[in-house]
Amino acid sequence: MAEPLWFTWLRRVGLTVLTLVTAVPLFVMVSSSLKPSEDVQSAFRWVPTELTVRPFIDIWSTVPLASYFANSLVVSLAATLFSVLIAIFAAYVISRYRFRGRQLFSMTVLSTQMFPGILFLLPLFLIFVNLEQLTGIQLYATRTGLIITYLTFSLPFSIWMLVGYFNTIPRELDEAAFVDGTGPVGALLRVVLPAATPGVVAVAVYAFMAAWSEVLFASVMTTEASRTLAVGLQAYSTQSGVYWNQVMAASLVVSVPVVAGFLFLQRYLVQGFTSGAVK
Amino acid sequence: MAATATPAPPARRRRTPRRPSDPAVAGRGRLLRWLPYLLVLPAVLMELLIHIVPMLIGIGMSFLRLTQFTIRNWTAAPFTGLDNYRVTLDFGGTAGAELLRSFGVTVAFTVIVVAASWAIGIFAGVLMQRPFRGRGFLRAFFLFPYALPAYAAVITWNFMLQRDNGLVNHVLVDQLGLFDERPFWLIGSNSFASLTVVAIWRLWPFAFLVIMAGLQSIPDDLYEAASIDGASIGRQFRAITMPMLRPINMVLVLVLFLWTFNDFNTAYVLFGNSVPAEAAVISVHIYQSSFVTWNFGLGSAMSVLLLLFLLLVSAAYLLFTSRRGRG
Known part of the structure; x- marks a missing residue:
């Protein structure tokens, strides 16, 4: 099937522009991280005067x-x-059982996706502080508090996506396991x-990236001892504005694990999104 | 209660796999009945603790006078009824006028970012629908901006937009000579444009990713049949591509809208603690008026109004799209 010439050229030009737009900030990040500090203090240079790993x-x-x-x-x-x-347990139940409150639960979980984070940031902050005064359980400014908070952020998407995955797995498989004397949890x-497995891995990557x-929440719920990269890096860039080469190096270092994981798994993420969307 | 023993059974059953008729069957029946609730319980508890209860408390807080004086003992804060809402919605007053302005900024920001991200996403998707050399590489490459942690990407833009040592002014002023004076991009009236460009740069890859997946599920036969009938590429796009993408577009646009309207990271990381008024989107505005002035009651009232607005728009959107889909 031949495509018209104008389309071929539109593709070449269009994709070249998009590639440049995508590439320039990435280039700035990588090249600046290899520059000596004199290069980033004065006017911008495309080419570093020398390459250094000092940053x-x-x-x-x-x-x-x-x-x-x-x-x-x-x-x-x-x-x-x-x-x-x-998410695995909840998604399995939603996929395999018809129980009272199933609809309500699914709707509630999904709708929390649209809550503005700012709405429950203030109350959560107060809950954590008061819980500590009442029971001595430290949640504010601790990693535990952040862990509890973050795990719920990825729950709705994870449950939604896993339900989609579990639904594609034939029930006959579960039933075969039941015949062998296995219970639902075993099945x-x-x-x-x-x-x-692909769905579970994708959900895990999504949850990791989100956290x-x-x-x-990190900017409010942490103090110096529990500070995460998200806040630490920003304080870095406003504090020592002149060390842009170091800021870029740090940005690069914190990006690598996430970008690698994401590129590896983007296919599964899309499958989840579209399977949910079509239904 | 048999139900409390759930974590153990898998291991036990593995050791004795074939005993369907043992006396524990009755107890197991009860366990099976409660099992779904038990398995879903952790998710319910976490949702309650982090989302539902705080949201309800947040709604409650919006009726209290919660300032730095009453925050220590917030359960005893004076109940003020609808006062916070009155202040918030009094667009003649300072708080109301600022909120209205921030709302306007957010609407403009959202409309531009969602429309542009979706348009670029579908443009790139259609250009890359048929195989060509390097397609796989480009597909992965375009996803980089979305895959980067928000703060890392936005900090890079912050550097690029610096007045004296940033790339943007170097190109625009030094190399192209478009301006006589180096413009400020991170303060003043240019900040809105900066924020919008950065947000689009980060978001369009997601639209592209989803649209690409949607395009791949369109059968090739449709296009073959259409081109045999002599349909042009533009005609094929209108008659095949767009209708086939409808279900995905419906969800995609809603998700893009909610993400962008609630976007806090881009503005907060790009401008730091002093977000210029021109770029103070609503979540940043609420954050600043809550934690800078310590007026949590007012902040909560604004959050509740924001949630109501989002619910209303989402419901209207879903109603509208589902009706059109049927008709």
Whole structure:
């Protein structure tokens, strides 16, 4: 099927423009992270006067980046783990059972997606502070508080997506497991889950990315000791505006794990989104 | 209660897989009846703790005079009825006028960002619908801006938009000579344009990703049949591509709208703690008026109004699109 010449040219020009627009900020990030500080203090230079890896070494001493990094890692991993576990069980039930409140639950979970974060930020802040005064359980300014908060952020999407996945797995598989004397939980763990692995992995990546990138709650719910990269990096850029090479190096370092994971799994994420959308 | 023993059964059953008729069957029946509720319980609890209860408290707070003086003992804060709402919606007063202005900024920001992101997404999607050399690479490459953590991407833009050492002024002023004076991009009236461009740069890849998936589910036969009938590319786009993308577009536009309207990260990271009024979108405005002036009651009232507005728009949108879909 031949396409007209104008379309071929439209494609070439259009995609070239989009590639440039996408590439320039990425180029700035990478090239600036390899520049000496003189290069980023004066007018912008496309080509560094010399290439240096110093910024990548300096970032760890200029600000407590390692501590931010560790906080982000612990919070994101724990939030991901719990979010995925909780979502698996909830999604299995919604996919396989007709129980009272099923509709209400699904609707409520989905609608929390549209709540503005700012609406429950203030009350959550007060709940955490008061809970501490009443019971001594520390949630405000701790990693635990952030973990609990973040795991719920990815729950709605995770549940929605896993329900879609579980629905594509034939019930006959569960029933075959029942005949073998396995209960529903066993069927979920041994039959349904292995068949839904791509979905589970995608949900995990989504949950990790959401926690790793969150700014609003991190800016209110953390203090210096529990600060995550999202807030730490921003304070860095306003504090030491002149060290842009280091800021870019730090941005690059914190981006790599997420971008790698995302590119690896984008296909599964789309499948989830569209399967939910079509239904 | 048999129900409390749920975590154990899988392991136990694995050891004795074939005992369908043991005496525990009755207890198991009860367990099976409660099992769905039990499995869904953690999700319910977490949703209650982090979303539902705080939201209800937030609605309650909007009826209180909650300032830095009463915040310590907030349960005893004076009940003021609809006062906060009155102040918020009194567009003649300072708070009301600022909110109205921020609302206007947000609407303009949302409309431009959603329309542009969707249009670029569908443009790129259609251009890349048929295989060509390098398609796989470009497809992944275009997703980078969306995959980057928001703060890393926006900080990079912040650097590029710096007046003296940023790339944007270097290109516009030094290389192209479009301005005599170096413009400020992060303060004043240019800040809205900066915010919009950064938001589109980050969001369009998502629209593209979803639209690409939708395009791939359109059968090739449709296009083949159409081109045999002599339909031009433009005609094929109108008669096949757009109708087939309808279900996906419906959800996509709603999601883009909700994300953009609630977007806090882009403005907050791009401008730091002093977001210029021209770019103070609603969530930043509420954040600043709550945590800078410590007026939580007013902040809550604004949040509730924001939620009501979003609910209303979403409901109207869903009603409208589903009716058109049937008709």
